[in-house]
Amino acid sequence: MVEKVFWTTPYLTKLDTHIASVNGNDITVERTIFYAFSGGQESDTGLIGGYSVHQAKKDGHEIIYTVEEGHDLKVGDQVTMTIDWDRRYRLMRLHFAAEVVLELAYKHLKSIEKTGAHIAQDKARIDFVWHENISKSFSLIEKESREIIVANLDIISDFSDEGNGRRYWEVKGFSKVPCGGTHLKKTGEVGEIKLKRNNIGRGKERIEIYVSE
Numbered sequence: 306m307v308e309k310v311f312w313t314t315p316y317l318t319k320l321d322t323h324i325a326s327v328n329g330n331d332i333t334v335e336r337t338i339f340y341a342f343s344g345g346q347e348s349d350t351g352l353i354g355g356y357s358v359h360q361a362k363k364d365g366h367e368i369i370y371t372v373e374e375g376h377d378l379k380v381g382d383q384v385t386m387t388i389d390w391d392r393r394y395r396l397m398r399l400h401f402a403a404e405v406v407l408e409l410a411y412k413h414l415k416s417i418e419k420t421g422a423h424i425a426q427d428k429a430r431i432d433f434v435w436h437e438n439i440s441k442s443f444s445l446i447e448k449e450s451r452e453i454i455v456a457n458l459d460i461i462s463d464f465s466d467e468g469n470g471r472r473y474w475e476v477k478g479f480s481k482v483p484c485g486g487t488h489l490k491k492t493g494e495v496g497e498i499k500l501k502r503n504n505i506g507r508g509k510e511r512i513e514i515y516v517s518e
Contacts, residue, residue, distance in 0.1 A: 306366045308336040311349075312462070312472060315397065315487040318390045324354075324382045331369050332378055339388055341368045345422035346400050346486045349393055354384030366470055395426050397489050398516050401460065401474075402498045403429040405453055406514055408480045409446045414439075420509070424486075429514040432505065439510040440502035450498055453479060457493030 310320060322336040334353065341361035342348045348361040353372055360371040378384065403424060410417055410433070418434040433439065453476070461475040465483065474488050475481040489495065496517040503511040 307334060307368050309368075309470075310336050311338045311340050311487050312485075314338070315393075315462075316490075318388055318393070320386045322384060322386055324378050324380055324384060327378055327380055330359075330371050330374060330376065332372060333367060333369060334384070334386070337368060337386065339368070339370065339386055340393070340487055341370075344484065344486055345403075346396060346424040347426070349388040349396075351386065351388035353386050354378050354382065392426050393487065395516070396424055397487050398495050399426075399429040399514060400424045400486050401489050401492070402450070402495050402514050402516055403431055404474065404482060404484070405450050405492075405495070406446055406498075406500065406512060407431055408482070409449050410439075410442070410512070413442055413445060427515075430503075431512050431514070433510045433512070434508060435510040436508060438502065438504075439512060440500075443500045443502070447498065447500060454492050454495045454498070457491050460489050460492060462488040 310317060317338050320336060320338045322334045325333040325335050339351060339361055340349045341363050343363055351358060353370060356372040356376045358370050358372055362369050403422060407419065419431060420434055421432040423430050458476050463472065465471045465473050472485045473481055473483050476492060499515045501513040503513055505511045
């Protein structure tokens with residue numbers, strides 16, 4: 306099983322590791338900083354051994370990386386893994402912005418139901434079952450989100466069950482949430498956020514979340 310260094314050191318952009326298996330263009334490694342799509346957060350982009358990674362997908366506790374055609378990687382090779390830091394950091398910021406918005410939606414909109422989420426490099430979105438125009442709550446959610454961000458609080462991220470790879474994030478006095486994504490150190494890193502409503506069908510509402518450049 307791969308050691309997921311992106312959990313313990315999410316700001317690391319380069320890592321030396323070894324190839325653990327090769328199956329055509331699909332490989333696994335011993336240690337990784339290269340996050341695979343999970344929980345709505347998109348995969349990192351970057352290189353393994355100088356080869357572009359076309360896809361990173363979870364397979365149980367393992368991560369399978371699909372690299373470009375024509376690679377010469379072999380089991381046991383030591384390789385350097387690098388990720389696109391600008392993309393990773395923006396994903397981390399949007400991820401936590403979405404987490405804050407979701408927790409505040411649960412707080413203020415009783416019985417609201419989340420049905421999906423996606424965190425991309427340009428924006429995050431959360432989909433809900435909700436009976437009215439969700440933008441009516443934006444002024445309150447934005448106000449309380451800004452308060453949490455400006456306070457620049459510590460974001461704790463750790464294992465709740467290390468053997469099964471279960472993790473959480475916590476901001477003291479705000480919330481503690483199960484989550485296996487990559488996390489910022491401080492809430493202030495999120496920056497300014499803006500919300501946009503998107504009606505996606507009868508009884509369904511979407512919040513789109515943007516952060517400053």
